Amino acid sequence: MKKQGMVSVFKKLYILFVIIIVIIYVSTIIIFLKYAKQQRNVEIGGMQSAVVHNVSALEQQLEIIYNLERNLVSDGRISSLVYDTSLNGYERSQLMLALLVNMQGFQSLNNIIEDITIIFPKQEMELSAVEGHGSKEYVPIPRNGDNTARSLVYCDGKAQMELLYPLTYSIEEDYVPDFGVSITLSEDYLQELLELFGSGEQAGAFFVLDGGEVLGQQPVEGEAQAQLMDCWYRAWEKQGGGESFLGKGRCLGTSNLFMSESIPGYGITVVAYRSGRGIGSSAMVALLMMGVVLLVISILFFEILYQTNTAVNKPLKKVVQAFGQVQEGNLEIRIFHKPQDEFQYIYSSFNRMVERIQELIENVKEQGRLLQNAELMQLQSQINPHFLYNSFYLIRIMAKNESYDQIIQFVTSLAKYYRFLNKEVEQNILLSREVEHMENYIDIQQMRFGDKITVHKGQLPESAAGFLVPKLILQPVIENAYNYGMSDILKDGRIAISYSHKEPYLCIVIEDNGNGGSSENIERMREYIQDYQGRAAGHALSNIERRLKLAYGETSGILLEQSELGGLKVILRIDMRVTL
Structure with missing residues (x-):
C-alpha cells in the first residue's frame, strides 16, 4: 500500500515542540540566572555589612569593658581592702x-554589662x-595558653571578662x-545583637569563644546549633582559619x-549564616517573574500534550490494545483510522x-491433525503384526492342550482389543x-505369561477419569514392558501401574x-526419544512423547527413571490445564 498524500504528525509536533521549548527555556534560564546572581550579591553584601558593623560595635563595647x-x-579602695x-x-x-x-553606676550606664564582681580570693569574699x-x-x-587579659572566658553558662591582680597572671593550678x-556580659544584649542577623529558620548567628563554647541560640539550638557550628568550623578551617571568612x-x-x-x-568570633532556602525580596520578585514565565510554558506545554494525545497517543493506545487482544487469542479484532496519516497505514x-x-x-x-493421524496409523501398523502373531500362536497352544475355557476368555479379550482399535475412530x-x-491388553498378556509376571494396577483418580487424552498412549508402554523389560524374566516378574x-x-x-533399568539403557532410551529418526528401538515411546507435547505443550511428555523395583520407570506427565 502506497502512503500517498500523508502528512507526518510526528514531524510537525516535534518541530513545534522544539521551537517553543527552546525559546521559552532559554529566556527563563537567562532571567533566572540574572536575578539569582543579583540576589546572591545583595545577600552577601547585606551579610558583610551587618557582620562588620555589629562586630565593630561589639568590639567597642568590649574595649570599654x-x-x-x-x-x-x-x-x-580595692587595694586598701586587701592590703591595709x-x-x-x-x-x-x-x-x-x-x-x-561605683560598680552599679558603671553597670547602669552600659547595657552590655549584666554584672560587675570584685573577687577577694584570700578573704573568700566578693x-x-x-x-x-x-x-x-x-x-x-x-x-x-592562648588567652590574654582581654580574652572572654566561659563560666556558669555565661561569657565573662576577668582581670586578675597581679596583672601578669599564671595558668598554673596553684x-x-x-x-x-x-564583668559578666548581658545575655539579653548578646541575643539582641544576634537577632540583627535574622530571627527565622533561614538565617541567624551565634558567637564562638576561642575555647569552643557557643553563645546565643538564635534562631536554632541544641543538635541543630551543633551541626551549624561544626559545618562552619569545617568550612572555616578548610580556608585557613583567618579572622574574616566567607x-x-x-x-x-x-x-x-x-x-x-x-x-x-x-577571643570571640561572630558567625552569621543564611540558609539556601532563605529568599529575600529580590528573590521573591525573581520567583514571581519565573512563575509567570512558567505559567506560559505550562499553558503551551499542555496544549502540546493535548495535540500529541489526540494525534499520537490515542491512536497508539488503540494499536497497543489491539495487540493485547491478539496476544490473548482474539484474532477477530480489526482497527480503523480515518485521517490520511501514518496511523492509517499502520492500522x-x-x-x-x-x-x-x-x-x-x-x-x-x-x-497437526494430519501428523497425529499419520503417527497413529504408523504406530498401529507397527504394533498389530507382531501382536497378532503372538495371539494366534497362544491360541494354537491352548487348543492343543484342550483349554477351551481359556480360549473363550482369550478370544473375548482379543475381540475387545481389536474392537477398540477399529471402532474407536476418535x-x-x-x-x-x-x-x-x-x-484388557494386560489380561491378554497374563494369559500368555501366567504366574511368571505379577501386575499391580493402581486406581485411576476420579478427577482424571473424564479427561480427554490421545488414543493409544498407555498400551504401547505396557507392551514395551512385556516385550523388552520382561523378555529374560523366567519368574517373579513385576509390573506396577500407579x-x-x-x-x-x-x-x-x-x-x-526387568532388565531395562540400567543407567546406560535409560540414557540410550532418552536419546531415542529426543532424537527419533525412525529407529526400531524406542519408536513407541518417541511416538507417545511427540503426541503428548503436540497435544498438551512442552511441559508434558515422557520421563524415564530407574524404578525402585529395579527396572525401568516410565512416567507420562500430562498438563491438565490444556483441554483437547
Missing part, C-alpha cells in the same frame, strides 16, 4: 559601699553589683591572685552561606497481519477408556523389575 576592669583594678590591715570594720564597710555604688557583698570560695576559671575584677557549607539538609569575623584579642498493516496469522494458525492446526478419548484398553494427580499435572507411572 576592658578599660573599666583596668580602672577598677587600679582603684585604691589597720582598717576597722566600719571603715571597711564604707569602702565596700562606695565601691558598690562584691557584686547585682547581689552585693557575700562570701564565696574562689574557684579559678579554666584558661588555655595560682591564687590577690584580687580581681570579673564561604559555604552543607548541613540540616540544605546549603548555608557562612560569614564570620573574629575580634582580635578578645491497515495490522489488519492484514491478523488475517495472515489466522491463516497460518489454521494451517498449523491442519498439519483420536482423543476419555482417559478411563484408555486405561480400560490397557488393562497414578498421581497434583495440580496441574497428572502423572501415570508404569514400572517393572
Whole structure:
C-alpha cells in the first residue's frame, strides 16, 4: 500500500515542540540566572555589612569593658581592702559601699554589662553589683595558653571578662591572685545583637569563644546549633582559619552561606549564616517573574500534550490494545483510522497481519491433525503384526492342550482389543477408556505369561477419569514392558501401574523389575526419544512423547527413571490445564 498524500504528525509536533521549548527555556534560564546572581550579591553584601558593623560595635563595647576592669583594678579602695590591715570594720564597710555604688553606676550606664564582681580570693569574699557583698570560695576559671587579659572566658553558662591582680597572671593550678575584677556580659544584649542577623529558620548567628563554647541560640539550638557550628568550623578551617571568612557549607539538609569575623584579642568570633532556602525580596520578585514565565510554558506545554494525545497517543493506545487482544487469542479484532496519516497505514498493516496469522494458525492446526493421524496409523501398523502373531500362536497352544475355557476368555479379550482399535475412530478419548484398553491388553498378556509376571494396577483418580487424552498412549508402554523389560524374566516378574494427580499435572507411572533399568539403557532410551529418526528401538515411546507435547505443550511428555523395583520407570506427565 502506497502512503500517498500523508502528512507526518510526528514531524510537525516535534518541530513545534522544539521551537517553543527552546525559546521559552532559554529566556527563563537567562532571567533566572540574572536575578539569582543579583540576589546572591545583595545577600552577601547585606551579610558583610551587618557582620562588620555589629562586630565593630561589639568590639567597642568590649574595649570599654576592658578599660573599666583596668580602672577598677587600679582603684585604691580595692587595694586598701586587701592590703591595709589597720582598717576597722566600719571603715571597711564604707569602702565596700562606695565601691558598690561605683560598680552599679558603671553597670547602669552600659547595657552590655549584666554584672560587675570584685573577687577577694584570700578573704573568700566578693562584691557584686547585682547581689552585693557575700562570701564565696574562689574557684579559678579554666584558661588555655592562648588567652590574654582581654580574652572572654566561659563560666556558669555565661561569657565573662576577668582581670586578675597581679596583672601578669599564671595558668598554673596553684595560682591564687590577690584580687580581681570579673564583668559578666548581658545575655539579653548578646541575643539582641544576634537577632540583627535574622530571627527565622533561614538565617541567624551565634558567637564562638576561642575555647569552643557557643553563645546565643538564635534562631536554632541544641543538635541543630551543633551541626551549624561544626559545618562552619569545617568550612572555616578548610580556608585557613583567618579572622574574616566567607564561604559555604552543607548541613540540616540544605546549603548555608557562612560569614564570620573574629575580634582580635578578645577571643570571640561572630558567625552569621543564611540558609539556601532563605529568599529575600529580590528573590521573591525573581520567583514571581519565573512563575509567570512558567505559567506560559505550562499553558503551551499542555496544549502540546493535548495535540500529541489526540494525534499520537490515542491512536497508539488503540494499536497497543489491539495487540493485547491478539496476544490473548482474539484474532477477530480489526482497527480503523480515518485521517490520511501514518496511523492509517499502520492500522491497515495490522489488519492484514491478523488475517495472515489466522491463516497460518489454521494451517498449523491442519498439519497437526494430519501428523497425529499419520503417527497413529504408523504406530498401529507397527504394533498389530507382531501382536497378532503372538495371539494366534497362544491360541494354537491352548487348543492343543484342550483349554477351551481359556480360549473363550482369550478370544473375548482379543475381540475387545481389536474392537477398540477399529471402532474407536476418535483420536482423543476419555482417559478411563484408555486405561480400560490397557488393562484388557494386560489380561491378554497374563494369559500368555501366567504366574511368571505379577501386575499391580493402581486406581485411576476420579478427577482424571473424564479427561480427554490421545488414543493409544498407555498400551504401547505396557507392551514395551512385556516385550523388552520382561523378555529374560523366567519368574517373579513385576509390573506396577500407579497414578498421581497434583495440580496441574497428572502423572501415570508404569514400572517393572526387568532388565531395562540400567543407567546406560535409560540414557540410550532418552536419546531415542529426543532424537527419533525412525529407529526400531524406542519408536513407541518417541511416538507417545511427540503426541503428548503436540497435544498438551512442552511441559508434558515422557520421563524415564530407574524404578525402585529395579527396572525401568516410565512416567507420562500430562498438563491438565490444556483441554483437547
